Amino acid sequence: MPRPTTPTGRDRLLTAFPELHEYGTPALLLHPHLGNPGPQDSSVGGPLLWPADEPWPTCDFLHYDFDAPQGAEEIHFDAPVALQPVLQLFARDLPDEHALHGGAELLQVLWCPNSHPQPPDAFGHGYTPWLTIRSRHDTTNLRPLREQPLAHTAAKEYTLPPCLLAIEEITDYPSGAFLPEELADRIQEWEEDVPQTGHVVPKPSYFYDLAHRRGMKLGGYHRWSLTDPAPIECECGTPMEHLFQIDSMEPGGLERLVISRGYSLGLHHCPASPEHPHHTVMQ
Numbered sequence: 001m002p003r004p005t006t007p008t009g010r011d012r013l014l015t016a017f018p019e020l021h022e023y024g025t026p027a028l029l030l031h032p033h034l035g036n037p038g039p040q041d042s043s044v045g046g047p048l049l050w051p052a053d054e055p056w057p058t059c060d061f062l063h064y065d066f067d068a069p070q071g072a073e074e075i076h077f078d079a080p081v082a083l084q085p086v087l088q089l090f091a092r093d094l095p096d097e098h099a100l101h102g103g104a105e106l107l108q109v110l111w112c113p114n115s116h117p118q119p120p121d122a123f124g125h126g127y128t129p130w131l132t133i134r135s136r137h138d139t140t141n142l143r144p145l146r147e148q149p150l151a152h153t154a155a156k157e158y159t160l161p162p163c164l165l166a167i168e169e170i171t172d173y174p175s176g177a178f179l180p181e182e183l184a185d186r187i188q189e190w191e192e193d194v195p196q197t198g199h200v201v202p203k204p205s206y207f208y209d210l211a212h213r214r215g216m217k218l219g220g221y222h223r224w225s226l227t228d229p230a231p232i233e234c235e236c237g238t239p240m241e242h243l244f245q246i247d248s249m250e251p252g253g254l255e256r257l258v259i260s261r262g263y264s265l266g267l268h269h270c271p272a273s274p275e276h277p278h279h280t281v282m283q
């Protein structure tokens with residue numbers, strides 16, 4: 001007989017509001033944990049497979065130098081910074097029924113591991129790394145590099161240790177602002193309906209226990225916490241989709257990764273065309 005288990009906050013919310021199921025979307029938590037990935041592995045901060053004829057991406061944008069005298073913090077480095085791997089994810093490593101966007105075989109995300117006053121992909125924020133994506137449909141021409149370029153300057157909070165992934169399938173739920181108002185109001189009333197005297201058992205919170213799961217995540221919903229949730233639009237007018245979330249201080253290996261003051265970065269892309277530039281949103 002299975003051992004009875006205590007329902008989690010998530011279970012209690014979904015039992016109280018079964019209509020939430022229709023707003024859930026499948027997503028993957030990647031659970032990066034310290035390891036020794038090779039270039040053929042899905043990894044975070046690990047070695048990448050790379051086409052022999054493709055230059056390694058570099059960054060020549062303005063950077064912050066927080067040690068510089070006041071008024072001179074925004075600087076150009078003498079030489080471009082070699083971007084560093086954030087994610088390498090092979091479609092073959094995804095659970096059944098999951099695919100990479102556009103049917104790609106491999107997704108690679110790299111960043112310049114420094115703070116930028118105005119990262120070119122930023123959606124109205126500063127201070128964060130600049131990200132770039134490679135979505136590869138053919139991996140036969142990719143090779144391990146003899147020597148993967150290192151960044152000559154890197155902030156320690158953006159220097160990622162090599163990690164392997166333990167991919168978990170989840171159902172992710174949007175921020176309350178993206179639910180029908182009537183449902184969001186009922187959830188809020190339920191959360192606040194606790195006895196005012198005696199021993200008060202806290203109610204689960206939609207925001208903390210169910211919506212927009214924390215951690216490094218593929219798909220699902222970005223965790224809005226810094227500003228009010230807002231739709232993100234591509235320059236072509238198409239609503240963008242959340243591709244990838246990078247979170248701060250994730251246990252298991254990325255405790256030292258701190259986005260600005262402890263926020264998360266969401267990478268949003270345009271479903272109309274992979275050619276349209278992505279947006280990075282800090283929350």
Ligand SMILES: [Zn+2]
Pocket residue numbers: 059060061062063081112113114116130
């Ligand atoms: Zn840079």
Ligand SMILES: [Zn+2]
Pocket residue numbers: 234235236237238270271272273276
């Ligand atoms: Zn677009």
